[in-house]
Amino acid sequence: MNKNLLCLLMFVFSLGLTFTACSSDDDDPVNLSLEKSEVNVDQGATVTVKITQGNGDYKVNSASETIATASVSGDVITVSGVAAGETTITVTDKDKKTATLKVTVVGYAEQIAATYEGTLDIPGMGVEDLPNEIVLSKGDDNNAKLSIETLTIPTGPDTSIGVTGIAVNSVPVTKSGDKYTLTETTEKVSVALVGAEDNPMEVDVTVKGSFENGKLVLAIDVADIPFIGDLAVAFEGTKKAN
Numbered sequence: 001m002n003k004n005l006l007c008l009l010m011f012v013f014s015l016g017l018t019f020t021a022c023s024s025d026d027d028d029p030v031n032l033s034l035e036k037s038e039v040n041v042d043q044g045a046t047v048t049v050k051i052t053q054g055n056g057d058y059k060v061n062s063a064s065e066t067i068a069t070a071s072v073s074g075d076v077i078t079v080s081g082v083a084a085g086e087t088t089i090t091v092t093d094k095d096k097k098t099a100t101l102k103v104t105v106v107g108y109a110e111q112i113a114a115t116y117e118g119t120l121d122i123p124g125m126g127v128e129d130l131p132n133e134i135v136l137s138k139g140d141d142n143n144a145k146l147s148i149e150t151l152t153i154p155t156g157p158d159t160s161i162g163v164t165g166i167a168v169n170s171v172p173v174t175k176s177g178d179k180y181t182l183t184e185t186t187e188k189v190s191v192a193l194v195g196a197e198d199n200p201m202e203v204d205v206t207v208k209g210s211f212e213n214g215k216l217v218l219a220i221d222v223a224d225i226p227f228i229g230d231l232a233v234a235f236e237g238t239k240k241a242n
Contacts, residue, residue, distance in 0.1 A: 057093060081106070163194070216238070
């Protein structure tokens with residue numbers, strides 16, 4: 001056989017092998033990967049995560065749909081926060097490759113947690129626009145905790161009486177639109193008068209209120225404090241600047 005023809009045939013054969021190998025490589029499934037491995041999402045809100053590599057025909061599954069749900073469209077996953085907590089979203093493609101996404105849902109109580117500075121009105125004692133701070137934090141069972149470090153009430157031009165320990169540990173928080181509602185809650189609380197901290201007393205504290213448009217509005221009732229009686233407090237304030 002002509003040497004040049006033989007070389008040409010060998011060259012064509014090698015090209016065929018190369019194209020076959022490339023085609024085979026192109027058909028090999030790739031690992032499934034996401035743009036991030038974990039996300040935070042507010043309760044009642046959504047967040048999206050992009051699939052950066054995979055083999056198409058994606059499916060998603062939440063380990064706990066009572067905490068978060070997920071859906072997928074094309075290569076975009078949408079995660080919806082249902083209730084405060086943590087769960088995992090598993091993503092699968094047509095070649096059974098998988099990837100996981102850790103999801104932390106931030107509850108309503110945490111969304112409004114802050115120190116609020118504002119003013120108190122205590123109509124029964126003739127007190128208006130008394131500066132004070134109230135702290136909202138995450139309490140029991142993902143509810144809100146409300147606390148006032150010290151409530152100092154003027155009783156005369158140069159006299160006052162202070163109450164410490166006013167706190168309600170588990171106030172359910174709901175949300176409708178942009179309004180957060182602190183459900184009316186009553187707890188038995190140990191409070192003390194300033195200067196008599198060694199003699200705490202058990203009283204009922206009731207709180208209810210709302211947070212909307214950056215303003216916290218609360219009604220706090222403390223029942224039957226010695227030397228004071230029933231105490232009805234109205235508070236309005238905004239988040240304290242850091």
